[in-house]
Amino acid sequence: MEPIHDARGAPGDGHFAGLFAGAWLSRQPAAFRQHLIAVGRRAFYGRRYPIGFEGDDDRRILGIVSGSIGCLTSHRQHMPVLGTIIGPGQWFGMGPQLIGSERILSFVAREPSELISLGDTELWRLREAFPDLPQRLAGLAQLQSNHIAGLVAELLVPEADRRIAAVLLRLCEPGSGKDSLPLSQSELGEMANASRASVSRTLRVLAQRGLVEVGYGRIAVEDRAGLEAWFETSRTVA
Amino acid sequence: MEPIHDARGAPGDGHFAGLFAGAWLSRQPAAFRQHLIAVGRRAFYGRRYPIGFEGDDDRRILGIVSGSIGCLTSHRQHMPVLGTIIGPGQWFGMGPQLIGSERILSFVAREPSELISLGDTELWRLREAFPDLPQRLAGLAQLQSNHIAGLVAELLVPEADRRIAAVLLRLCEPGSGKDSLPLSQSELGEMANASRASVSRTLRVLAQRGLVEVGYGRIAVEDRAGLEAWFETSRTVA
Numbered sequence A, B: 001m002e003p004i005h006d007a008r009g010a011p012g013d014g015h016f017a018g019l020f021a022g023a024w025l026s027r028q029p030a031a032f033r034q035h036l037i038a039v040g041r042r043a044f045y046g047r048r049y050p051i052g053f054e055g056d057d058d059r060r061i062l063g064i065v066s067g068s069i070g071c072l073t074s075h076r077q078h079m080p081v082l083g084t085i086i087g088p089g090q091w092f093g094m095g096p097q098l099i100g101s102e103r104i105l106s107f108v109a110r111e112p113s114e115l116i117s118l119g120d121t122e123l124w125r126l127r128e129a130f131p132d133l134p135q136r137l138a139g140l141a142q143l144q145s146n147h148i149a150g151l152v153a154e155l156l157v158p159e160a161d162r163r164i165a166a167v168l169l170r171l172c173e174p175g176s177g178k179d180s181l182p183l184s185q186s187e188l189g190e191m192a193n194a195s196r197a198s199v200s201r202t203l204r205v206l207a208q209r210g211l212v213e214v215g216y217g218r219i220a221v222e223d224r225a226g227l228e229a230w231f232e233t234s235r236t237v238a
Helices: A017-021 A030-039 A095-099 A120-129 A133-155 A160-171 A185-192 A196-208 A224-233 B017-021 B030-039 B095-099 B120-129 B133-155 B160-171 B185-192 B196-208 B224-233
Strands: A005-008 A041-045 A050-052 A061-066 A069-073 A081-086 A106-109 A113-118 A180-182 A212-215 A218-221 B005-008 B041-045 B050-052 B061-066 B069-073 B081-086 B106-109 B113-118 B180-182 B212-215 B218-221
Touching: A017 A061, A030 A113, A030 A120, A069 B133, A081 A185, A081 B133, A095 A133, A095 B133, A113 A120, A120 A133, A133 A160, A133 B069, A133 B081, A133 B095, A133 B133, A160 A185, A160 A196, A160 A218, A160 A224, A185 A196, A196 A212, B017 B061, B030 B113, B030 B120, B081 B185, B095 B133, B113 B120, B120 B133, B133 B160, B160 B185, B160 B196, B160 B218, B160 B224, B185 B196, B196 B212
Parallel strands: none
Antiparallel strands: A005 A041, A041 A113, A050 A106, A061 A113, A069 A081, A069 A106, A180 A218, A212 A218, B005 B041, B041 B113, B050 B106, B061 B113, B069 B081, B069 B106, B180 B218, B212 B218
């Protein structure tokens, strides 16, 4: 897939703050971060623009500077469903580069998004300056594995209404600047494996308590502490 | 955790076949596999023996030679549940070594199991012979990430009865030598996020059709192709 625009070069300080705040780059030395920005290609995708497909072997590793990316997964070649949404500082698409496999997920921009892309050439240049790059990439893959294991733990919560709350709490993490999400009820249901009826019932309950606000195609967490407390104490099955 | 027995050394050919058949080592050259066995420590765990706990920082990377290991996960410090069961050729516990983090899962032997363990010293020795070890470990972490993403896809299957079938199909993979699993109905329910009633109803239906056989604390897949066909066509909600 060709991005809408592609260029090298680093805009002024602060532009890449979102990328650097993620779990991986925040652990890397400043010199590594700067070099990564210098060699990486900037790529811009519009809303609904596909970035990669399950089955392709695009070897680019992609990091999110701004915007958000939907990760679609399918079980045994069934219809893909929205598995999760990732945002600034998160990376995706490492499989083809690290194990020479095809992509196992599809990725779509959910809003205008800026990415940094590291293909074979960029990684080679980065490794010239940082010969321990493979070790750093092993750390990235492990962080990814831990992150996805967290999704498993979330999907093992028995009650649908609590899974819905858990997804909202995760996607609206404090500091992410995301207290309001462009998110439909059916997308929320896909990520929480909850029926449309469950989602609508749960959101109604949560809105009545002032914990969330539901707009057209948007959901906002209004009271994070309250939603956490509701998650911990609620035992109703939606 | 101290294993029941611990020793270096490689028994005769064939002993490590299970370890080598897994997704990671099967891609490594024979010289690497042999060196790994030579430097690795063998460790034996009895049934129900804990191997590692969520929150510990044991830096050993562990590979399964024989037996099976239950991986327990907990969401927001709630009661741990059985997330999955892994067997010969699979590796676990890479987090502390690769990102210096604490373990995010707990691991328990489900039957007498033999493991190969690679701690700091063993990895250092392996790296002396194979300076590209970090790259190989990046591949291992990526394979792990792909594997766990598969669990997410499975848990996003909407119908509980089909999730139950999917778990059985995954755990009884052909070639794993596991057509019968030491598995209780409540453990199956935990892994599939299905209620006890769903599990018992689904197993009854599958047994009536001759697809599975349910014994005391054991479940056997009798007709794998039939179970796959049932998974693909069934749309009943258990």
